[in-house]
Amino acid sequence: MLLSGSAMAQLQDNGKGSVDIYFVRHGQTIFNLYDRVQGWSDTPLTQEGEKVARQFGAGSKDIGFKKYYSGDLGRQRETLSLIMQSQNSQAAPKELKALREVFFGGFxxxxNNEMNTAAGKALGLKSDSAMTELRQQGKMSLTELADAISKADEKHDAETAGQVRDRMQSALGMMVKDALQHHDKNVLAVSSGMSIGIMISDMTNDPLKNKGMGNAAAVKIEYRDGKYQVKDIGDMRYVEAGKKIIDAADAKRSH
Structure with a gap:
């Protein structure tokens, strides 16, 4: 899909060339496990979160990433470190503040159900559970959700969808530009689920963009001669492949 409007302001045509950027959600955290709002607040990965990061690393090793990026939140940094360990990469990772999750302000x-209820009320939804149900069904766009949260935040600090989209797309454009300059074909960026979804909100019509992403799920963005195309939203194939690789190695060591 060709980009238009505000997206074009952030995603510049960097000219001829091709590069694939793989955006990956971080591994499971304590707040994920406890179902609490986690934007710029941060908790460490659980054991399951560490495991799924290693699985993604093992399963995606053959892609041959040349550059590695993450946001500056601990869970994003920790996920990237485990991925790189699994790939025996000696590259120097780069942190970008722009890759943080959405800031949910006073929430x-x-x-999570408290934030969803408040956001639902801001949109005029009748029941406390209506927003949660719409989110689970993928019937609430992430941009509409983010703006409802921002509107409902009594602290008036929560980011709008436009703010998140602009910073994420600006980071994407920068990564593409750098990759083209250095002739890198494959780049990995660890970010967070809602910010990734908002980043691609005006880049694709695929309804999967409004579904929640699993921990260590991936979204592939292809850049080809000035055009961006979103592929494989919420892709878990690398985690699944990595689990098989790690399980086979563990079985071999046990014999």
Missing amino acids: EGLP
């Missing part, structure tokens, strides 16, 4: 650290 940070609260149960």
Whole structure:
């Protein structure tokens, strides 16, 4: 899909060349496990979160990443470190503040259902569970959700969808430009689920963009001679492949 409007302001045509950017959601964290709001607030990965990061690393090793990026949140940094360890990469990772998750303002650290209920009320939804149900069904766009959260935040600090999209797409454009300059074909970026979804909100019509992404799920963005195309939203194939590789290695060591 060709980009238009505000997206074109962030995603510049960097000219001839091709590069694939793989955006990956971080591994499971304590707040993920406890179902609490986690934007710029941060908790460490659980054991399951560490495992799924290693699985993604093992399963995606053959892609041959040349550059590695993450946001500056601990869970993003930790996920990238485990991925690189699994790939025996000696590259120097780069941190970009722009790759952070959405900032949820006064809702940070609260149960997710409290934020969903407040956002639903801001949109005029009748029941407390309506927003949660719409989110689970993929019937609520992430941009509409983010703007509802921002509107409902009594602290008036939560980011709008436009703010998140602009910073994420700006980071994407920068990564593409750098990759083209250095002739890198494959780049990995660890970010967070909602910010990734908002980044691609005006880049594709695929309804999967509004579904929640699993931990260590991937979205592939192809750049080809000035055009961006979103592929494989919420892709878990690399985690699944990595699990098989690690399980086989563990079985071999046990014999």
